[in-house]
């Protein structure tokens with residue numbers, strides 16, 4: 001995994017009545033959850049994201065269907081397939097992300113460490129690269 005990203009696996013309870021996955025802030029998620037949102041009904045071929053966050057930490061869980069996530073820093077990149085509701089992709093600060101190849105039935109659930117703050121977004125890639133190089137030179141890896 002690239003810097004400031006990681007995979008989180010959840011325990012699944014599967015019995016004759018179906019499946020259940022508990023997700024607890026602090027225990028399963030390495031931050032306090034202040035916001036939850038979900039992305040769904042994404043049209044074929046649509047690519048979303050194209051930004052980084054300065055401080056926000058998030059965990060992305062594809063609770064139904066599948067989606068791919070490009071995560072990228074100025075130095076490395078990775079493409080992660082989310083197709084399993086027992087798996088989350090943790091994305092920390094200063095990681096560029098793009099979400100693509102949504103299956104028609106995909107529901108991408110996102111747990112976030114902060115309320116929605118537009119000033120935390122960096123949406124211009126050149127600006128991101130400049131800030132990220134300074135960030136990784138001084139802060140390095142947080143997880």
Ligand code: T46
Pocket residue numbers: 035037039048049050058060097099110116
């Ligand atoms: C991220 C990826 C994975 C709100 O009003 N409140 C919210 O909490 C969010 C997340 C969005 N919005 C509004 C802002 C826009 O008018 O919803 C609209 C769509 O948001 P955006 O274009 O930022 O969506 P994505 O899919 O590009 O990115 C989202 C998150 O914004 C972002 O933090 O990491 O999902």
